[in-house]
Amino acid sequence: MLRSSVSRLASLRGLASNAARKNLTIGLIPGDGIGKEVIPAGKQILENLNPKYGLNFDFIDLEAGFQTFLDTGKALPDETVKILKEQCQGALFGAVQSPTTKVEGYSSPIVALRKQLGLYANIRPVKSVSGTNDRPCDMVIVRENTEDLYIKIEKTYTDPVTGTKVAEATKRITETATRKIATIALDIALQRLKQNGHATLTVTHKSNVLSQSDGLFREICKDVYESNKAKYAGINYNEQIVDSMVYRLFREPECFDVVVAPNLYGDILSDGAAALVGSLGVVPSANVGPEIVIGEPSHGSAPDIAGKGVANPIATIRSTALMLQFLGHPEVAKDIETAVDANIREGNIKTPDLGGKSTTQQVVEDVLSKLA
Numbered sequence: 001m002l003r004s005s006v007s008r009l010a011s012l013r014g015l016a017s018n019a020a021r022k023n024l025t026i027g028l029i030p031g032d033g034i035g036k037e038v039i040p041a042g043k044q045i046l047e048n049l050n051p052k053y054g055l056n057f058d059f060i061d062l063e064a065g066f067q068t069f070l071d072t073g074k075a076l077p078d079e080t081v082k083i084l085k086e087q088c089q090g091a092l093f094g095a096v097q098s099p100t101t102k103v104e105g106y107s108s109p110i111v112a113l114r115k116q117l118g119l120y121a122n123i124r125p126v127k128s129v130s131g132t133n134d135r136p137c138d139m140v141i142v143r144e145n146t147e148d149l150y151i152k153i154e155k156t157y158t159d160p161v162t163g164t165k166v167a168e169a170t171k172r173i174t175e176t177a178t179r180k181i182a183t184i185a186l187d188i189a190l191q192r193l194k195q196n197g198h199a200t201l202t203v204t205h206k207s208n209v210l211s212q213s214d215g216l217f218r219e220i221c222k223d224v225y226e227s228n229k230a231k232y233a234g235i236n237y238n239e240q241i242v243d244s245m246v247y248r249l250f251r252e253p254e255c256f257d258v259v260v261a262p263n264l265y266g267d268i269l270s271d272g273a274a275a276l277v278g279s280l281g282v283v284p285s286a287n288v289g290p291e292i293v294i295g296e297p298s299h300g301s302a303p304d305i306a307g308k309g310v311a312n313p314i315a316t317i318r319s320t321a322l323m324l325q326f327l328g329h330p331e332v333a334k335d336i337e338t339a340v341d342a343n344i345r346e347g348n349i350k351t352p353d354l355g356g357k358s359t360t361q362q363v364v365e366d367v368l369s370k371l372a
């Protein structure tokens with residue numbers, strides 16, 4: 001299927017909604033554990049969107065995950081990648097179970113998918129809903145998605161002197177990937193400047209210790225900002241060392257707006273930030289690349305509650321909205337977000353992670369009724 005990369009990239013950034021397509025093929029990859037319960041929730045939201053939006057969806061069920069690995073010997077079947085590449089504009093990915101010890105031949109399918117589909121940015125908005133007891137917080141964490149320690153070049157050997165084991169991992173930061181992530185982070189900051197009247201980009205790093213790798217990340221982010229000063233005029237530019245960033249994130253979350261980080265820090269910061277807004281079950285993400293956007297709840301497969309019908313679907317519903325936003329339908333995304341905010345603000349239909357007694361399906365139905 002041929003696509004215009006330029007208009008696609010523009011619509012990915014939410015800048016060209018009129019160029020966005022109305023007929024969308026969406027891959028559904030539930031994965032493991034509660035992924036199987038929350039991805040149908042995202043599908044239900046899409047299926048029940050008001051006809052006024054004029055959106056039509058075709059869905060394709062796709063396999064990936066630890067169970068798929070156990071069944072077939074491959075965590076990410078080639079067929080899944082081929083269909084995503086050739087047929088889908090968007091996808092929803094649930095979660096994969098991570099075995100705690102090394103399983104020969106298994107590696108995370110979402111990490112592989114991000115690499116194979118060029119999903120260079122993981123966008124994770126973390127926001128509290130006004131009128132609730134949550135700390136005021138409204139930030140977007142923009143995590144580089146393809147490199148850093150996640151290139152998974154590791155080795156273990158025996159130190160010839162001490163005779164004890166040593167394990168090493170390679171951390172890779174490239175100018176190319178850093179330019180891309182800095183650009184999308186600054187573009188998101190620019191949108192927020194227009195919406196909110198102010199915006200700040202915080203570049204997270206540890207270049208006081210990792211002067212070459214994190215030093216390069218910091219240098220390139222700054223260069224992207226400085227070289228496009230006119231375009232990004234009005235955005236405050238900040239840098240923050242990752243350890244003090246964690247401290248400040250919990251002390252004064254209201255200080256952060258758009259945060260850009262290399263892969264590992266971004267992963268940790270966004271899970272940590274989820275604690276500010278009640279539960280991992282409400283924090284969405286979108287994996288964004290030039291050809292496809294994959295919505296993915298920030299949580300994992302939650303084996304402790306899988307199969308009980310009580311997984312919080314809100315992270316997935318918000319990820320569905322994010323996917324639509326980056327596919328060029330910001331108005332639909334906004335309406336879904338407003339319905340979710342109303343559910344959270346009212347607070348009487350909520351899953352146990354938020355202190356309620358409702359089921360996944362009851363929350364979906366409440367959000368759908370608010371959307372209608």
Ligand code: ATP
Binds near residue numbers: 095098311313315
């Ligand atoms: P994995 O091995 O897949 O990473 P995990 O249990 O280590 O699984 P998470 O799945 O992120 O990691 O879960 C962390 C905790 O948060 C668990 O107690 C889980 O039940 C809870 N949790 C995560 N997602 C949800 C959700 N959508 N609804 C309710 N609780 C959730």
